[in-house]
Amino acid sequence: MPASESATNILIHLAGGVALLLWAVRLVRTGAMRAFGPQLRHALQRFTRNRFAAFGSGVAVTMVLQSSTATTLLVSSFAGQALIASGMALAVLLGANLGTAFAAFVISLDLGWLWGLCLAIGVAMYLSSEAMERPRNLGRILVGIGLILLSLIELNTAAAPLAGSQTFRTILGAIGSEPLLAVLIAIAATWMVHSSIAVVLMIATFAASGLFPPATALTLVVGANLGNALIPVLDQFGAPASQRRAAVGNLATRLLIALAVIPFVGPLAQWLQSLPSADARLAIEFHVALNLIGAIVFLPFVKPIAALVERLMPGKEEKAATVSPRYLDPNALDSPTEALAGAMREALRLGDRVDAMLRDTMTLLEKDELKLSRVIAEADDGVDTIHESIKLYLVKVSRNELTEEESRRLFEIITLITNLEHIGDIIDKNLRELAEKKIRKRYSFSAEGLVEIREFHQRVAAALGLALNVFATRDLVLARQLFADKAAMREAERHAADSHFQRLRSGRPESIETSAIHLDIIRDLKRIHGHVVSIAYPILESANELRESRLRESKAGERRAETPAVLIPTAHPGN
Secondary structure, three states: OHHHHHHHHHHHHHHHHHHHHHHHHHHHHHHHHHHHHHHHHHHHHHOOOOHHHHHHHHHHHHHHHOOHHHHHHHHHHHHHOOOOOHHHHHHHHHHHHHHHHHHHHHHOOOOHHHHHHHHHHHHHHHHHOOOOHHHHHHHHHHHHHHHHHHHHHHHHHHHHHHOOOHHHHHHHHHHHOOHHHHHHHHHHHHHHHOOHHHHHHHHHHHHHOOOOOHHHHHHHHHHHHHHHHHHHHHHOOOOOHHHHHHHHHHHHHHHHHHHHHHHHHHHHHHHHHHOOOOOOOHHHHHHHHHHHHHHHHHHHHHHHHHHHHHHHOOOOOOHHHHHOOOOOOHHHOOOHHHHHHHHHHHHHHHHHHHHHHHHHHHHHHHHOOHHHHHHHHHHHHHHHHHHHHHHHHHHHHOOOOOOHHHHHHHHHHHHHHHHHHHHHHHHHHHHHHHHHHHHHOOOOOOHHHHHHHHHHHHHHHHHHHHHHHHHHHOOHHHHHHHHHHHHHHHHHHHHHHHHHHHHHHOOOHHHHHOHHHHHHHHHHHHHHHHHHHHOOHHHHHHOOOOOOOOOOOOOOOOOOOOOOOOOOOOOOOOO
């Protein structure tokens, strides 16, 4: 029982150390993205004029982010938007490979004494900088570094007793005798934790504790190195070919290195151990050497490799690209400010799409072009697609720790896209069908009726444009102007209805046959205007510009009722 309890305690400490290491690496990456995300993106785009500058930017950015996967996804996104050439993208990724190895090397230095200092300074910065985002994120980075160092101490302490266990030695000996199995295990572990730094640090710690021999450690490092290149390829499965090529090219280079090294791991481990400089960090140093050799071998050939990958992955033009989101970058999710900026751009793009639908509807009503009806229906499908994409993206953003300002902006974006989606539905399900009914029955509006609809439509379209400006600028003057237009629109609706019924009373045939369609169009345009005005509500509420109710308080016992806009004669044939 005591031995069993001891083994259980060791495994618990081991699992806790692994979990702490994974969490700490993620904490550093999240803090770096939030503190320096825009600058890192700018650096990746700016320093790609030649392969050496691109390589250097990949090393630097990855050392800051502590993740070559994050760098790969950023570069792949740029390549997919044609912001960086394929050859230069591959050069950045070769730098990212070396950057992640350097990051593991620095962390593995004998800095165990530093963890307390990092935690103390990091927590102090985080708690004392609630109003300033960057100092808080710098504190988060320091806390992450401190926890990484602490987790390595815990792993080393927990792994040491396991080195004397015959059962573990038998299991690990079986893994060491099968290099392919060891590589597959390391690939699977790297995929599960999505961090080669964490896996390589664990391998080095276990090897230093005598848990498995150097040859097994080197084989596992090769597998972790290969698994790290596989992660972004699988993460981008289904993305356009132009976006995936750089990651596939990088995976190909690491696969060639793995195939060249694995057959000689045994003799290589013996030779490295015989060197005077051999120490407990042999696996870490081998990881650095592996990626340094890869950079030296493949950097001169990045353009031919990129051309070969492009030939093997030509890509296809996708019709759906016109309705897919453009600015919802999944790599920006760890930086809420940047992610919300992308969501805002996508929301404005959605607004432009709905605005085009609204204008096409008026053309359809005037010119009776049925093919335009199909265009509007397809446009609404695109509105639904983009709305859903933005909504799901904002859900992911909301999982972060948001400031009050970021929470307010997120709510404003949700309000905008929800109202735009409702407007799109009214246009597609109501106005478009009314236009088709008019075309099928060969109805024609009276000249006066068409002018009324056109003027009403123009007011609604102008209000939509103003609402998008209010959302973009958050200008209170414009927001008040939009809100004030609501009362003017009610008056315009009454005037349009009154004019229409006057034509009915005069017996105008066109007005009689289109009466239901005419009134429904005015009603639906008024509904659209209501959704348009709602876009300004969050901005007005945040400035405390709205009352809880628009109803005026009445005196005790006094009743007020609105006079109906129009009294309809009950015996008129036009009803």
